[in-house]
Amino acid sequence: MYSLVSLISAWTIPILLVFIPLYAVFRKVPVYESFTDGAKDGFDTAVKIIPHLVGMMVAISIFRASGAMDFFIGMLKPLLDYLGVPSEVFPLAILRPITGAGSLAFTTDLIKEHGPDSMIGRIASTIQGSTDTTLYVLTVYFGAVGIRKAGYALKVGLISDLVGFVAAIAVCVLVFG
Amino acid sequence: MVNFIWLFFILVGFIVAAINGRIEVVTEAAFEGAKTGVTVCFGLISILVFWLGMMRIAEDAGLLSKMAKLLQPLVRFLFPGIPRNHPAIGYIMSNMSANILGLGNAATPMGIKAMQELQKLNPNKEHASPEMCTLLALNTSSLTLVPTTLIAIRMNFNSLTPTDIVGTTLIATFISTAAAIMVDRWYRKRQPPIHYTKG
Numbered sequence: 001m002y003s004l005v006s007l008i009s010a011w012t013i014p015i016l017l018v019f020i021p022l023y024a025v026f027r028k029v030p031v032y033e034s035f036t037d038g039a040k041d042g043f044d045t046a047v048k049i050i051p052h053l054v055g056m057m058v059a060i061s062i063f064r065a066s067g068a069m070d071f072f073i074g075m076l077k078p079l080l081d082y083l084g085v086p087s088e089v090f091p092l093a094i095l096r097p098i099t100g101a102g103s104l105a106f107t108t109d110l111i112k113e114h115g116p117d118s119m120i121g122r123i124a125s126t127i128q129g130s131t132d133t134t135l136y137v138l139t140v141y142f143g144a145v146g147i148r149k150a151g152y153a154l155k156v157g158l159i160s161d162l163v164g165f166v167a168a169i170a171v172c173v174l175v176f177g
Numbered sequence: 178m179v180n181f182i183w184l185f186f187i188l189v190g191f192i193v194a195a196i197n198g199r200i201e202v203v204t205e206a207a208f209e210g211a212k213t214g215v216t217v218c219f220g221l222i223s224i225l226v227f228w229l230g231m232m233r234i235a236e237d238a239g240l241l242s243k244m245a246k247l248l249q250p251l252v253r254f255l256f257p258g259i260p261r262n263h264p265a266i267g268y269i270m271s272n273m274s275a276n277i278l279g280l281g282n283a284a285t286p287m288g289i290k291a292m293q294e295l296q297k298l299n300p301n302k303e304h305a306s307p308e309m310c311t312l313l314a315l316n317t318s319s320l321t322l323v324p325t326t327l328i329a330i331r332m333n334f335n336s337l338t339p340t341d342i343v344g345t346t347l348i349a350t351f352i353s354t355a356a357a358i359m360v361d362r363w364y365r366k367r368q369p370p371i372h373y374t375k376g
Contacts, residue, residue: 013323026238053214054210059190067197102183111330121334127349130350145296146302147296147302147309151304153309171349171352176345
C-alpha cells in the first residue's frame, strides 16, 4: 500500500511537468509565453492570501499560546483517543468548511508545531487537500444566481467534508502508520 | 461565522492568558502569528507562480477542453435532468476539469456560468434545483490532482518528502467525492422530480 501510494506521489508531478509542455509544443503553443503569462497570477494569488493568513495566524497563535487550545483539546481527548483520531487535528474538522484561509493557517500551524513529516503534519495536509470550504463555495455559487434556499446542498457538502476528514485520517494511518 | 470564530480565538485566548497570569504571551503570540502568516505567504509565491504558469500552458494547449470531453459520460450520469446539448453541460465539464487540474481561478467563473445556465432551467428561482445541488456537491468535495498549496507549505517547513501527500490526498478526495455523489443521489431520490421544459 505504502509503496504504491509513494509511487503515485513521486511520479504524478514529474509526469505532468513533462507531459504538459510537450503536449503544448505539439499543439504549437508558445510555451514560454504561456507560462510567464499564467505565472503572473500566482504572485497576485499569494499576495492576496497575506491579510487572511496574518489575521488567522494571529488569532490562532494567541489561542494556542494562552493555553486555551490545550484546554479544549484536553476536554475532547478521551473521545477522540477512543476513535483513534489525533486530537490535535480536530479543530480542522470545524474550521475547514467555514474558512479556507483559517484552516490553511491552522494546518500551517500544525505543520510548524509537529513537523511536516510527522503523522499529524501529513494528516493535516491530506485533510486540507481533500476537502473544501463548503460554506464559501455555497455562498459564491448560489449568491451569484440569487438562490436563497440551498435545498440539501449544504448537508451534502458538510457530509462530504466529514467523510473527507475521516478518510484522510484513515488513509494516512494506513499508508504512513 | 468566520467573524465569530476569529473573535472567539482572540477573546478566549486573552481570557485564558489573563486567568493564568501570563498576559504577556498574548502580545508575543500576536506578533509571532503575524510573522508566520507573512513568511508562509512568501514561501507560497514560488510554487504558485510556477504551478499557475504550468496550468496556463495546459489551458492554452487545449488540455482543459480535452479533459472536458473525457468527462462527458460522467456529466451525463451525474446530471441526467439536463436536456442534451444544453450549454450548462459545457460549463459543468469545464468547471470539473479546472478543479481536477487545481485551477481554482478558472474553476470558479466556469462554475458560476454553469449555475447561471442551470438557473435558466430552474422552475423555482429562489430554491436550488437538484442539478445545482449536485454541482455544488462536486465542488465542495474538492476534486484535486495536485494539492499545490500544501506541497508549498511542506517545502517551507523543510519537509524531506513534501509531495508524499499527493497519493493520500488523491485517495481521500476520491472517497469524499464518491460519498458526495452518493449522498446527493440519496437526497435527490427523496425529492419530487422537477420536470424541465426544453430551455
